[in-house]
Amino acid sequence: AIGILVANVPEGLLPTVTLSLAMATQRMAKRNALVRHLPAVETLGSTTVICSDKTGTLTQNRMTVQQVFYSGTVRSAEAHGFDDNAIPLLRTAEYCHNLKRGNRNGQATWLGDPMEIALLTFAKGIRDFGEGTMVSEIPFDSDRRRMSVVIEHEGQRWLYCKGAPEAVLPLCVGTELDGRHDVLDDATRQRISAAQEGMADRGLRVLALAHRQLRGDAPPSESELVFSGLVGFRDPPRPEVPEAMARCHSAGIKVIMVTGDHPHTALAIARDIGLVNTENPTIIPGEALRRMTPAQVQIALDSPEILFTRVTAEQKMLVVQALKNKGEIVAVTGDGVNDAPALKAAHIGIAMGISGTDVAKEAADMVLLDDNFASIVNAIEEGRAVFENIRKFLTYILTSNIPELIPYLAFVLFRIPLPLTIIQILAVDLGTDMLPALALGAERPDPDLMKMPPRPANERLLSWPLIARAYLWLGLLQAAVAMSAFFFVLHLGHWNYGDVLDKAAPLYLQATTACLAAIVMAQMINVFVCRHPRQPALSRFTPRNNLLLLGLGVELTLILLIVYTPVGNRLFGTLAFPSTVWPVILLLALGFGAFEELRKLILRRR
Structure with missing residues (x-):
């Protein structure tokens, strides 16, 4: 009863699974994906949808001013051709920020949002209006979509505002042209909207700038503003993203861009990176989303x-x-801080390691060390590999349970000497099998892994096909190998059926040792056939695994120590058998592998 219990419990499974997940997190960290919660590694592999930000994730977050609009004209952001009518635009661009002075690599620089740095650099490169003192700030938030600062400059207080054109333009009542204020009429608003859409169609991120002078001690108010102009920023896509997007499509993973940018800007970038390939994709602005019912949202997501x-x-x-x-x-x-609820609600929350806030990182399951979308796809590939690797070493570990169980059943049913002792079972489960199983858990992703659709969320790790292969095929073959080696040694010692052997008899010790050695040798072949459920064991498509060779070396060393050293003999109840038995064991183990390879061949041809 104890033998059957020990044979059926895979004692090495728990540490192997845990170490396999831990090794996967190390591989992910090398690919710039830091996993904070270990179970997230496995969940990544079943991801079906990625909701991704645009700025900094799909793009490089390296802003440069490309175009500006003022005085009714769209102009290039080159440092020439700016007249006095550009002064309101340039003053707002120079002062409307909350950047801080700092040092980077021993040089003085501005620290803060890349867009504000680009805006300040652009303005100062054309005309520097001198230092101003920030009196107060109305910070940016995702609902207002704008920010304002109050600056004291040359004895006067000014409010400078920047933000999404839809959020800033309704607050404007006039424009400034040739030093005088004009009313912002409908015709001018239409020209501004047309300029905005033209910039957005080129993939530029567009900001509207506005200002007003504050009189006396009047509190700052974002009202009755004077329109300064529009600024279009170029933020180029990351070069790795188009390939990552193609891998997502081939892997059956849907990517949805969720951004705060203008629809035209988002669409232009989406086309550049291969996220959108059709003429009429579905574009849902936030205002339309707010009015939709949950059922309408789900239909739209189709x-x-x-x-x-x-x-x-x-x-x-x-x-x-x-x-x-x-x-x-x-x-x-x-x-951002506001993203924390969405990160918590998702199956996998992914925070940005460079631009992300501490709150977002705490809420996330994974942190991107390089803020790169391609790193998400790499992490999903590793997550899929982890699931497949766990299945590989599950097959490997469970296979040896049958040759450990059959000897006890044969002992009871057929009244033969016990072919395997309990301590020898533990020698396999907690000794020789451990490192090869870990090596299977450290297998690199299969080249075709990202060409398959995501596995169903309800798919069990221990599936019926896996159990059938491990127990009813590989396990029975391996049991035949082990029992053949056992009876071969008994045959060499002239044992006859019905003879009773003492547990300390040399022939009995040699026979159990041969049974143990046969299981270990068959497992050494088994580790190769378990590397892929369909491809040949020595396929050129199977990546090299140095840890596997190390594991096999340790496994062989352990069985030799158990067979040939006095300490091994005393601890495990073994005794060296005749050297003529080794070729028989090796041929039996190779035959075991040949039968499995034949099954794979039939499966591939089907």
Whole structure:
């Protein structure tokens, strides 16, 4: 009873699974994906949808001013051709920020948002209006979509405002041209909107700038502003993203852009990176999303290509919840404090390591060390590999349970000497099998892994095909190998059926030792056939695994120590058998591998 119990419990499984997950997190960290929660490694592999930010994740977050609009004209941001009518625009660009002075690599520099750095650099490169003192600030938030500062300059107080054109233009009542103020009429507003859409169509991120002079001690108010102009920023896509996007498509993973940018800007970038390939993708602005019912959102999410633009953190959360209600496994990126609820709600929350806030990182399951979308795809590949690797070493470990169990059943049913002792079972489960199983857990991703669709969320790790292969095929073959070696040694010692052997008899010790050695040798072959469920054991498609060779070396060393050293004999109840038995064991083990390779060949041809 104890023998059957020990044979059926894979004692080495728990440490192997844990170490396999830990090794996967180390590989992910080398690919710039830092996993904070160990179970997230496995969940990554079943991801079906990625909701990704645009700026800094799909793009490089290296802003440069490309175009400006003032005095009714769109102009290049070159340092020439700016007249006095550009002064309001340049003054707002220079002062409307909350950057701080700092040092980087021993040089003085500005620290803060890359967009504000680009805006300040552009303004100072054309005309520097001197230092101003910040009196107060109305900070940016995702609902207002703008920020303002009050600056004291040359004895006067000015309010400078920048933000999304939709958020700033309704607050403007006039423009400044040739030093005089004009009313901002409908015709001018239409020209501004046309200029904005033209910039956005080129993939530029557009900001509207406005200002007003504050009289006396009047409190700052974002009202009755004077329109200064528009600024268009170029933020180029990351060069790795188009390939990562193609890998997502081939892997059956849907990517949804969720951004606060203008729809035209988002669409232009989406086309550049291969996220959108059709003429009419679904684009849902945040205002339209706010008015939609949960059912309407779920229907909209059925679109093959969909972008959410001008969304708030709350609306981002709604998208995540709708996807979860549809049964999707959702990964979401975020960097701000407001993104924390969406990161928590997602199956996999992914925070930005460079631009992300501490709150976002605490809420996330994974942190991107380089803020790069391609690192998410690499992490998903590793997550898929972990699931497959666990299945590989599950097959490997469970296979040896049958040759450990059969000797006890044969002992009871057929009244033969016990072919394997309990301590010898533990020698396999906690000794010789451990390192090769870990090596299978450290296998690099299969080249075709990202060409398959995500596995179903309800798919069990221990599936019936795996159990059938391990127990009813490989296990029975390996049991035949072990029992053949056992009876071969008894035959050499002229044992006859019905003879009773003392547990200390040399022939009995040699026979059990041969049975143990046969299991170990068959497991050495088994570790190769378990590397892939269909490909040949020595396929050129199977990546090299140096840890596997190390594991096999340790496994062989351990069995030799158990067979040939006095300490091994005393601890495990073994005794060296005749050297003529080794070729028989080796041929039996190779035959075991040949039968499995034949099964794979039949499976491939089907």
